[in-house]
Amino acid sequence: MAYRKLPRCSRRQVVRGLIATTAFGVVTKLGTACSPSSEGGTSGGDSGAGGGGDLLVGFIYVGPKDDFGYNQAHAEGAAAMAANVPGIQIVEEASVPETTAVAETMRSMIEIDGAQVLFPTSFGYFDPYILEMAAEFPQVQFFHAGGLYQDGVHPDNVGSYFGYIDEAQYVAGVVAGHMSNAGKLGFVAAKPIPQVLRNINAFTLGAQSVKPDITTQVIFTGDWAMPVKEAEATNSMADQGIDVVTCHVDSPKVVMETAEKRGIYCTGYHANQAPLAPQGYLTGAEWDWSSIYSDLGEQFVAGKTLMAGDIPHILRGGLAGKFCKLSDYGPAVSDEAKAAAETAKEQIISGELVIYKGELKDNQGNVILPSGEEYKQDNLELEKMDYLIEGVQGSIEG
Template sequence: MSIRRPFNLNRRQVIRGILATTAFGVSSRLWTGCTPNTPSNPTSPASSTNSTSSTGSTGAVKQITMGFIYVGPKDDYGYNQAHALGKEGVAKLPWVKTVEQANVPETTEVQEAMRNMIEQDGCTVLFPTSFGYFDPHILKLAQEYPEVQFFHCGGLYEEGKHPKNVGSYYGYIDEAQYIAGIVAASTSKTGKLGFVAAKPIPQLIRNINSFTLGARSVNPKVTTQVIFTGDWSLPVKEAEAANSMIDQGVDVLTCHVDSPKVVMETAEKRGVFCSGYHANQANLAPKGYLTGAEWDWTNVYSKYAEMIRDGKTLMNGGIPHLVRGGLKDGFCKLSDYGQAVSEAAKKEAEAAKAKFMDGSMVIYKGEIKDNTGKTKIASAKEYKQQDPELEKMNWLVEGVIGSTSS
């Protein structure tokens, strides 16, 4: 499910994560820069002492069996579907075999699912994707199966506390939300945007703020109304929130809930625009869909597979335990523009995207005030994406109508 509790990252952990993100760029050779104790050539004699080769005596690549577990259905048009699409993508690699299980609750049932994948399916790599799987379930199984690698979306690996065969990955999807905000503001006729949100955790608040800052970069008078539903999957409340905001003049809706399906369909039914999240929801709103912030887990999972193929592991230091990345690292992407998006809007959006791709874009550059008028980032200050301060965000930017306590 969506990330449900804040990351309390210290600066050392973040720096390690920054280095790690280069691995998911265009070339996997960049991984050598973040593991100085691992030889750059994993097949050389020097590296054979601390890594397990994935090739046999004939040089053929051994098969890697990877397991994927989802808390909801694979066709939820949201968080679970995004990971399922990533699984389908990595399964196209000839040396990768995949197994998956959906609708697994965040209880001991996930332990049983992981155990079955290891013992019955022969999985040596697991991606249990829901946040609630991490503690205690993944941590417990990792101790039982020290040779199996467990990669979790969002959980924070703590060195010295957690098993060495556990890793964490997540992305700066608020970059895509910033661009989506530009498109939304450029398309809106009322200047009123709406955001249906689950819980006021830092990652979600960051999406609201980045969406709004993107919107106000093209129209400083735009506002974003926010309604928190209180949980990750509450379809009735999501529909009520969407309808309420439309009744108040909002003409572009977006969201951060597990399945955006209800919000997209409500917007289309009511004749307003919408912007997606997690996966592509364009077919749910063919007239009003503008764009969306999507995950690109195929890229991430494929890079992990390539490293494991080359003999790198969490245990031998070849794979970092904490990995983060954004648009230029291939962790996320923008949905295709819908039919309602003007050429001018596309031009503004593409200009911002180019800056993210070349690393010159800084979303949180002062002066930035919150929606109570208090300066949160001074004019001489800026926070880049990997800054730990952004992982603790608990305030809403100027232009957002709503409260984190709502």
């Protein structure tokens, strides 16, 4: 797959420049005076507008593509789509904030590059930016990671895809439960949105399946990329005697490296962070976007669309559907922990193990699920999660 160098200015700057000139209609794509750069840009061919009849797909990331985390996982999946699906080209832009900047980027990809499908991947892109752009460009398909599509409410050219990565977090929690001597775990989290809360709760439930009295201390940093606060939170946890930490932030790099320096164990998220903590990395909950994006790319080339109903508006899956996977076990993981984790993974894949079942209480003592009831992974109530379970120390307020 060939990568073409683009101008150093961002495509948002390009759009602003085009809007500011009366020659908008005759300016050639990316025909600016910016200096060449290898950062961000089009891949998969010579023409960003889908030359040779290729379908152009745009990917937008809130952070850098090499962040050892959320954005890297999506970028690896995008590269797999371009490499595995003939007739697909991709165009990308990284480090796009969850502001009107993403609307400018989407508009640029559509009007300048000729993108017919967009994957704006960050949570905050969905409402209002994707919804507004989808209404303006009904012929373009918009796929969002995590946003909950509502039939009859949202435009029919909008789709929602996400994985039940809390399944992998549950298994990581089983490992953490076996490896923790203190019975105290730590979780550094960005924001208390449902996807994050599911990971915190599933990780804790996995650990509690090993040690019922184990606790998880959660600290919310307030945003997806707050490296100073992430380091402070991890150090604070180590100071409190917590001996296994994990996280849900865009780049787990700081948390993993800080845990390694403090001599405590860690489990990863989004991608494989084992190189960052060669002694203390136990395992991790990883996305497996390569298979999902390649499958969607094949459907696009075949002419399938959200608008025609050929592609589901809500696409979900877990370990069984290859939406997510577990990192390889680190050198510190005991054989007992490995065996328990493998059993849990197999039971989740087979459907024998249901993560959320009663009696389940929140950490305020309220009953979430009465005894005998359960939420399977496709239950929409889980996508509205607004609580921390019993055993999680922390609050989603403020």
